[in-house]
Amino acid sequence: MNRREKEKRKEKSEKEEKKSSRFESWLDGDRDIYDGNMELRPQKEYEPSPYLLRRQENERKKMEERVNDVARNKEYRVFKRAYRVLAVVFCLSFIALLVLAVSWLPPVGQAGNPDNNEVSARYIEEGLQETGSVNIVTGMILTYRAFDTFGETNVLFIATCCVMVMLMLDEAVLKKQETDNDRKYEPKNDAILQGMAFILCPVIFIFGIYVILGGHLGPGGGFSGGAVIGAGLILYVIAFGFKKTQRFFNEAVYKTAKITSLVMYGLIGSYFYITGANGIENHIPLGLPGHILSGGIILPINICVGIEVACTMYAFYALFRRGGL
Amino acid sequence: MAEWIRFIAGSVFLLIGLFIFCVQLFGVFRYKYVLNRMHAAAMGDTLGISFSLVGLMIFSGFNFVTLKFALVILFLWCASPVSSHLIARLEVTTNEKLEEYCKTEKETDK
Incomplete structure (x- = not known):
């Protein structure tokens, strides 16, 4: 403990020597730029006088009585009746509009329909040769529309x-929460759940x-597979707790995996766009086609998307439940 | 002929599964207390879904899809009772007036 503090102090003094490190120290949160340079005072809480409170209360009561008096309030009666009639009219007209729109749609499965245009025809005819993917849908969203998927x-x-x-808490707050929290009734270390x-x-x-x-090669892909892995991670956390999960999936691993996969997708994708757009x-x-190592950029992009989605699923759960990864 | 036998067997299994689902739905809305409702719901989650999936297995014949169906049944039989157990445990630990609804260990000891 002592040695660590000394090292920290040493690092601090070294940092202060360099001028360029001021930005770094601000970025790390060691130094507050307002501290010492600006007068900071806690805000006074507003306390209304009891006379004012009583007056406001009386006014509100009077107002409520006047508004809720159905017998004498003619406007309220009219509004209530008109509201019911208008609601029914609106619903009926909306249903009529939707049914009318549906009746104008072309019948399903006819050759002359507008969805049977040259775009889908090309996907079906040339998709396998151009993307190398047996699953046309994956080939479409990860090569022809890779830019969209990147978004x-x-x-x-x-x-x-x-x-x-919005939800991430400081380490100190998290540690305090562990000692006195209101989650003591939550099932923890359940033998049946852990075994399963x-x-x-x-x-x-x-x-x-x-x-x-x-x-x-078939139904699947990065989004669905990533969701499955994320669900597995969530199950692991529920059964064994955050301490055991942090041994293999902590914040550092999360950041590295997420940013690396996104950057990899960006690099592979931009290579593909640039070569494709310029011929x-x-x-x-x-x-x-049909082998695992086929399909060009589809497999690496799928892996990147899978890591991204798994991290997102787990991070959402962890942040909403605990406020930290 | 074999096709017809297969069709009838599959539909019988599917109908049994659907019937159990109906009983489950009825039970979930009929009972008012958590543990009673959970008992009704867990029945459909294990027995009803397995009957329906066995019906689908008979429809699909003996191939790779059948194995996948069997794995789905296995997964559901693992997952559903465990989640029911967790709900029951949460109810028992958080409900302060548990004695009003069911016998607890303290009462039976007397």
Whole structure:
């Protein structure tokens, strides 16, 4: 303990010597830029006088009496009746509008329908040769529409960042919570649940990895497989608690995995967009359709998306339950 | 002929499963207390779903999909009772007036 403090102090004094480290120390939270430079005073709480409180209370009572007096309040009666009539009219007209719209839709499965255009025809005819993926849907969303999927992955990243900004607690607060919290009734160290999780968790993880790796061969892909792995992580946390989970999935691992996968997706994707948009030859081999190592960029992107989604699922659960990973 | 036998056997299993689901739904809305409702709900989650899936297994014939169905049944039989157990345990630990609803160990000791 003492040695650690000394090292910290040493680091601090070294940091203060350098001018460029001022920004770093602010970034790490060691130094508050307002501290010492600005007068900070706690805000006084507003306390209304008892006379004012009584007057407000009386006014509110009078108002409520006047409003809730149905017999004399003509406006209220009219409003109530008109509200019912208008609600029925609105619902009926809305239903009529929807039914009318449905009646204008073309019948299902006809060759002349507008959804049978050259785009889907090309996906079906050329998709296998151009993407190397047996599953056309995966081939479509990860190559033709990889840019769109990249945006979706970014949405997940930004969503977890926002939840972290709002719900993440300081380490000191977390430790205090562990000693006196109101969760003592929550089932902890349940023998039945732990036994079941001991059997099920590895199976769930393996199934999630199978779904991710088989995304271009059949139903599956990064989003669904990542959700399965995230659910397995949540089950593990519920059964064994945060301390045991943090041995293999703590904040450092979370940050590394999430940011690495997103950056990898960005790099692979941008290589693909740039070569594709400029007509340059794409050097990623498509492989033999049906094999695991095929489909060009689809497999690595699926793995990246899977890691991203699994991290997001687990982070949401951990942040909402405990306020930290 | 074999097709017909298979169809009838599969539909019988499916109908039994659906009947158990109906009983489950009735029980969930009929009872008012958590543990009673849980008892009704857990029945459909294990027996009803397994009967329905066995019916689907008979429909699909003996192939790789059948194995997947069997794994789904195994998973549900592992997961559903454990979750019911957790709900029951939470109810027992948090409800202060448990004696009003059911016999507890303290009463039986007397």
